[in-house]
Amino acid sequence: xxxxxxxxxxxxxxxxxxxxxxxxxxxxxxxxxxxxxxxxxxxxxxxxxxxxxxxxxxxxxxxxxxxxxxxxxxxxxxxxxxxxxxxxxxxxxxxxxxxxxxxxxxxxxxxxxxxxxxxxxxxxxxxxxxxxxxxxxxxxxxxxxxxxxxxxxxxxxxxxxxxxxxxxxxxxxxxxxxxxxxxxxxxxxxxx
Ligand SMILES: *[C@@H]1O[C@H](CO)[C@@H](O)[C@H](O)[C@H]1NC(C)=O
Ligand SMILES: *[C@@H]1O[C@H](CO)[C@@H](O)[C@H](O)[C@H]1NC(C)=O
Numbered sequence: 485x486x487x488x489x490x491x492x493x494x495x496x497x498x499x500x501x502x503x504x505x506x507x508x509x510x511x512x513x514x515x516x517x518x519x520x521x522x523x524x525x526x527x528x529x530x531x532x533x534x535x536x537x538x539x540x541x542x543x544x545x546x547x548x549x550x551x552x553x554x555x556x557x558x559x560x561x562x563x564x565x566x567x568x569x570x571x572x573x574x575x576x577x578x579x580x581x582x583x584x585x586x587x588x589x590x591x592x593x594x595x596x597x598x599x600x601x602x603x604x605x606x607x608x609x610x611x612x613x614x615x616x617x618x619x620x621x622x623x624x625x626x627x628x629x630x631x632x633x634x635x636x637x638x639x640x641x642x643x644x645x646x647x648x649x650x651x652x653x654x655x656x657x658x659x660x661x662x663x664x665x666x667x668x669x670x671x672x673x674x675x676x
Contacts, residue, residue, distance in 0.1 A: 503571040506625050506632065508673040514570040514625075519560035519581050519676040524550065525631045526670055530653065530660050532558025535580060535590065535607065539657045544586035548605040550653055550660035550669070560676040566614050566622065566640060572632075575622040575640050577611050594620045594636050594664070600656060603636070603647060603664040614640035623651070633668035 505513040508520065522533045531551030537543050551558050565576040580590035588608035595606045609621035622638035637648035652665030662669070 503573045504627070506570050506572055506673065508675050510675070512675065514563065514673055516562070516564065516568065516570060519562050520673045521557040521560060521676060522634075522671050523557065523674055524554075524669060525672050527554060530554060531556035533561065533662065534558040535582065535584060536659050536661070538659070538661075545588045546584055546586050546590075546607050547659075548592055548607065548662040550662065552660065557674070563625075564611055570625070572627055573624055575614065575624060575638055577609065577621055578623050578634075579611065580607070591621060592623060594623075600654070600663075602654065603649065604654075605651060605662040616641045616644050619644055619646055628668060628670050631670050631672050633670060634662075635668070636664060 508514055524530060531554050534549060534551050535546040536549035538547055559580045559582045561578055561580045563570050563576045563578055565574050567574065570576065578592040582590060584590055589610065590607050591609040591611055592605050592607060593609035594603050597604045610618065619638050619641055622640050624635045624637060625632050626635050634651040636651065638646050649664035650668035651662050652667045652669045653660045654663045654665060
């Protein structure tokens with residue numbers, strides 16, 4: 485009984501509200517059509533997000549990784565939300581606004597790496613078209629203490645049961661790659 489009351493109470497206050505906007509480091513709401521650097525909040529462990537090869541012998545495809553150097557901001561990227569507005573907990577495509585020599589697009593896509601036995605963030609997805617075929621291309625920004633984290637838990641398909649998790653850094657061949665981990669990377673957004 486108490487639980488039911490509590491749930492009803494919670495629903496009244498939080499259930500129907502739209503998620504909060506995502507703010508950049510100057511307190512401005514993130515907007516579509518603008519470029520951002522995604523930077524780590526904790527200092528001394530790498531820089532912004534960029535594109536990297538998996539190792540020094542295979543050039544393509546490119547994966548999402550963190551710059552080695554804290555002073556490097558990485559590549560500009562932008563968000564293309566499913567409903568047109570960038571908010572917390574909202575499905576969105578993430579695209580580097582950069583040219584690449586590889587044939588793949590620069591749109592983030594989750595892939596399973598057999599050799600690492602981990603889900604990693606690669607590139608090559610197509611923008612938009614929410615549904616089961618594009619499930620791996622939808623990420624979310626979630627509040628994490630006073631900052632944010634990136635998560636994979638798409639809700640663009642009602643019957644799909646995607647693997648859900650938080651994006652953090654794993655080090656492979658010396659490269660700080662973005663992958664599903666239990667230790668999310670705490671990030672902030674800086675307008676380019
Ligand atoms: C991407 O980069 C181009 C060229 O610098 C720029 O015109 C555009 O506004 C940028 N942002 C987006 C979201 O396309
Ligand atoms: C690639 O990196 C490995 C170590 O990860 C190193 O042994 C090898 O010499 C490198 N190859 C080239 C072509 O630089």
